[in-house]
Amino acid sequence: xxxxxxxxxxxxxxxxxxxxxxxxxxxxxxxxxxxxxxxxxxxxxxxxxxxxxxxxxxxxxxxxxxxxxxxxxxxxxxxxxxxxxxxxxxxxxxxxxxxxxxxxxxxxxxxxxxxxxxxxxxxxxxxxxxxxxxxxxxxxxxxxxxxxxxxxxxxxxxxxxxxxxxxxxxxxxxxxxxxxxxxxxxxxxxxxxxxxxxxxxxxxxxxxxxxxxxxxxxxxxxxxxxxxxxxxxxxxxxxxxxxxxxxxxxxxxxxxxxxxxxxxx
Amino acid sequence: xxxxxxxxxxxxxxxxxxxxxxxxxxxxxxxxxxxxxxxxxxxxxxxxxxxxxxxxxxxxxxxxxxxxxxxxxxxxxxxxxxxxxxxxxxxxxxxxxxxxxxxxxxxxxxxxxxxxxxxxxxx
Amino acid sequence: xxxxxxxxxxxxxxxxxxxxxxxxxxxxxxxxxxxxxxxxxxxxxxxxxxxxxxxxxxxxxxxxxxxxxxxxxxxxxxxxxxxxxxxxxxxxxxxxxxxxxxxxxxxxxxxxxxxxxxxxxxxxxxxxxxxxxxxxxxxxxxxxxxxxxxxxxxxxxxxxxxxxxxxxxxxxxxxxxxxxxxxxxxxxxxxxxxxxxxxxxxxxxxxxxxxxxxxxxxxxxxxxxxxxxxxxxxxxxxxxxxxxxxxxxxxxxxxxxxxxxxxxxx
Numbered sequence: 001x002x003x004x005x006x007x008x009x010x011x012x013x014x015x016x017x018x019x020x021x022x023x024x025x026x027x028x029x030x031x032x033x034x035x036x037x038x039x040x041x042x043x044x045x046x047x048x049x050x051x052x053x054x055x056x057x058x059x060x061x062x063x064x065x066x067x068x069x070x071x072x073x074x075x076x077x078x079x080x081x082x083x084x085x086x087x088x089x090x091x092x093x094x095x096x097x098x099x100x101x102x103x104x105x106x107x108x109x110x111x112x113x114x115x116x117x118x119x120x121x122x123x124x125x126x127x128x129x130x131x132x133x134x135x136x137x138x139x140x141x142x143x144x145x146x147x148x149x150x151x152x153x154x155x156x157x158x159x160x161x162x163x164x165x166x167x168x169x170x171x172x173x174x175x176x177x178x179x180x181x182x183x184x185x186x187x188x189x190x191x192x193x194x195x196x197x198x199x200x201x202x203x204x205x206x207x208x209x210x211x212x213x214x215x216x217x218x219x220x221x222x223x224x225x226x227x228x229x230x231x232x233x234x235x236x237x238x239x240x241x242x243x244x245x246x247x248x249x250x251x252x253x254x255x256x257x258x259x260x261x262x263x264x265x
Numbered sequence: 266x267x268x269x270x271x272x273x274x275x276x277x278x279x280x281x282x283x284x285x286x287x288x289x290x291x292x293x294x295x296x297x298x299x300x301x302x303x304x305x306x307x308x309x310x311x312x313x314x315x316x317x318x319x320x321x322x323x324x325x326x327x328x329x330x331x332x333x334x335x336x337x338x339x340x341x342x343x344x345x346x347x348x349x350x351x352x353x354x355x356x357x358x359x360x361x362x363x364x365x366x367x368x369x370x371x372x373x374x375x376x377x378x379x380x381x382x383x384x385x386x387x388x
Numbered sequence: 389x390x391x392x393x394x395x396x397x398x399x400x401x402x403x404x405x406x407x408x409x410x411x412x413x414x415x416x417x418x419x420x421x422x423x424x425x426x427x428x429x430x431x432x433x434x435x436x437x438x439x440x441x442x443x444x445x446x447x448x449x450x451x452x453x454x455x456x457x458x459x460x461x462x463x464x465x466x467x468x469x470x471x472x473x474x475x476x477x478x479x480x481x482x483x484x485x486x487x488x489x490x491x492x493x494x495x496x497x498x499x500x501x502x503x504x505x506x507x508x509x510x511x512x513x514x515x516x517x518x519x520x521x522x523x524x525x526x527x528x529x530x531x532x533x534x535x536x537x538x539x540x541x542x543x544x545x546x547x548x549x550x551x552x553x554x555x556x557x558x559x560x561x562x563x564x565x566x567x568x569x570x571x572x573x574x575x576x577x578x579x580x581x582x583x584x585x586x587x588x589x590x591x592x593x594x595x596x597x598x599x600x601x602x603x604x605x606x607x608x609x610x611x612x613x614x615x616x617x618x619x620x621x622x623x624x625x626x627x628x629x630x631x632x633x634x635x636x637x638x639x640x641x642x643x644x645x646x647x648x649x650x651x652x653x654x
Contacts, residue, residue, distance in 0.1 A: 030591065030592065031556065033592065033593060034556070034590050034592065034593050037593030038427070038440070038441055038593070041427055041428060041441070042427075042428045042437075042441070045427075045428040045429040046428075048429045049428055049429060049433050052433050053433050059432060059513070107632065108493070108632045109630065109632050109633065110630055110632075126432065126511050126513060126518070127432065128429065128430055128431055128432055128433070128443070128511065129428075129429040129430075129433060130429040130430050131430065133509075133511060133520070135518070135520075135527050140524075140525060140526050140527060141525065142520060142525045142527065142626075144509075144625065144626055146625065157310065157338070157342075157348050159628045160628060160630050160633070161628055239513070239514070239515050240515040240516075240531065240533055240535050242529055242531070242535070242538070242548070243527070243529060244542075244544065245495075245526060245527065245544065245545070245546065247494055247495070247545070248632075249489075249492050249493045249494045249631075249632070250494065252492065252632075253492055254638070254639060254640055254641045255487055255639050255640070255641055255642065255643040257489055257568045258568070259566075259567035259568060259579070259580065260472060260567055260568070260570070260577040260578070260579070261468070261469075261567050261577065261578070261579030261580070261581075261606050261607055262468055264581075264606065291479075291480040291481070291482075291483055291484070291485045292483055292484070292485070292645060292647060309634055311633050311634035312629050312630055312631050312633055312634065313493070313629075313631045313634075313635055313637075314634070314636070314637070314648075316634070316636065316648065318652070330652050332636075332648055332649045332652055334636075334637075334648055337629065338627075339506065339522060339523075339627050339629055340506070342627070343624075364647055364649070365483040366483070366647070368647055368649045369649060369652070370647055370648060370649040
């Protein structure tokens with residue numbers, strides 16, 4: 001079927017290219033070649049584009065409804081920390097109380113996944129047929145989620161944010177993440193994570209202006225069972241907005257920033 | 266002033282050309298190559314630079330830890346490197362542009378394990 | 389397979405083989421060329437079909453070590469800028485480069501970021517053209533519907549950009565830049581008055597050309613233009629880049645770079 005579509009696409013591209021050439025003989029070879037290539041690529045991508053047009057639109061700007069920077073298990077359940085997990089969280093909270101917090105975010109390390117979704121916002125979701133991208137104002141964080149299907153990793157480099165893979169399950173966007181370095185906290189209470197952690201998120205529109213992110217965390221190193229948290233976001237009006245990148249690095253300077261040019265005379 | 270550089274240094278120098286270059290490699294003597302033979306203590310596969318911690322015996326036979334600064338894992342991994350390319354205990358031959366101030370450090374030119382160089386030299 | 393498709397595929401394969409193999413940035417083998425979806429799948433489906441397609445991953449061909457006038461003329465420095473540039477080069481030659489915010493994991497800003505030799509990703513939406521950099525995971529917003537810069541806009545590393553298409557050329561104007569960063573790594577400075585006009589145009593299906601003109605009468609005696617070029621990189625994906633994780637060269641309180649050997653036991 002794909003082959004037929006490509007053939008049809010190729011024929012279409014050829015026809016377009018020829019007709020364009022006939023219409024405007026002043027078109028340069030460069031322009032004609034580029035247009036023909038774009039037309040061929042568009043034909044090839046057409047099925048993916050059609051599929052995405054039929055999906056819910058989650059693109060746009062969002063902010064958290066509940067501004068808590070902590071995760072809570074759904075239905076008021078206790079987070080199932082095991083003994084090692086409880087010990088580590090307690091140790092971190094003691095450090096915080098003593099004014100010696102070792103929260104990696106304090107030295108501008110990124111929050112990772114899913115702690116990035118606890119950022120104060122706003123953030124932008126860009127929905128395309130091949131990929132979903134999330135841009136956060138806070139620390140200019142970025143999630144690159146290729147729609148490759150369920151996550152399949154082979155010896156991934158341990159990352160702060162992990163490695164993402166996503167797919168649409170009806171009107172729900174599933175994002176799976178693993179391959180963490182385990183050094184980050186899950187939230188500001190010091191909830192631990194390890195390199196074994198797997199995060200599964202399901203994003204869906206409750207209504208056109210409300211987005212929910214149901215997060216399931218599985219980490220046998222620190223939790224005796226998988227557990228689920230839920231975050232909700234409200235859409236900010238208008239899609240023609242601007243995001244400002246907040247540079248955490250400016251809080252860690254030992255030598256001050258200086259304008260290079262002398263002041264205006 | 267014209268100076269002809271050995272080809273190997275040219276190729277290798279482009280291997281570690283400061284790509285993102287958040288700072289220049291000015292602290293290193295880029296005209297000098299120092300060859301070190303030693304054992305890997307640690308390979309830090311990190312940004313903004315990878316670091317090779319290598320134990321090298323000095324002239325007196327004492328072990329000295331050298332810190333060799335390499336490119337970002339992002340660009341190295343696109344040049345045939347992996348985070349597992351060097352492991353603690355690996356016996357290596359390393360060529361470095363040493364720190365101008367004489368400390369036990371330098372920028373990475375080439376490194377070989379068992380005679381096999383790691384990574385592809387750039388065109 | 390028709391000639392147009394053949395041309396496109398050949399260009400893609402050429403671009404692909406000219407690049408080095410995919411490494412740790414994607415933990416699966418790249419899809420075979422037959423599955424390349426092209427630019428359209430990498431942009432918001434609501435973007436008008438007539439808009440030229442530049443969405444996807446590109447990689448610069450050069451570097452931003454030395455951004456010089458593309459016409460071969462010498463950089464038209466004002467006296468303070470000439471002195472600044474020479475001092476920077478001299479300090480570099482002496483082995484102790486002068487302070488630059490990029491050594492603190494802060495962005496290199498516009499125009500220095502333009503020719504940074506790391507992958508970028510362009511994503512087109514109905515209201516924006518967004519340029520994402522792998523280094524420091526930064527994003528530039530180019531407003532495509534003339535949304536004006538807010539009156540209270542705080543000068544920033546990337547400033548505020550508005551863009552429009554002139555035929556098949558994307559023209560971008562950027563103002564609101566802060567004065568903390570250089571035009572290139574060598575040491576051409578800029579002031580917060582700098583205005584940058586970039587023109588992006590495909591030279592070939594897989595080559596994106598950018599020419600940028602710098603207007604900064606506080607730094608340069610006349611406007612001047614530089615040039616950079618990008619190759620379409622369908623097999624590359626932007627990988628994580630966390631500068632803060634091991635910055636052993638972080639400048640100290642005197643602005644001097646640490647050598648990275650401090651604290652290492654002999």
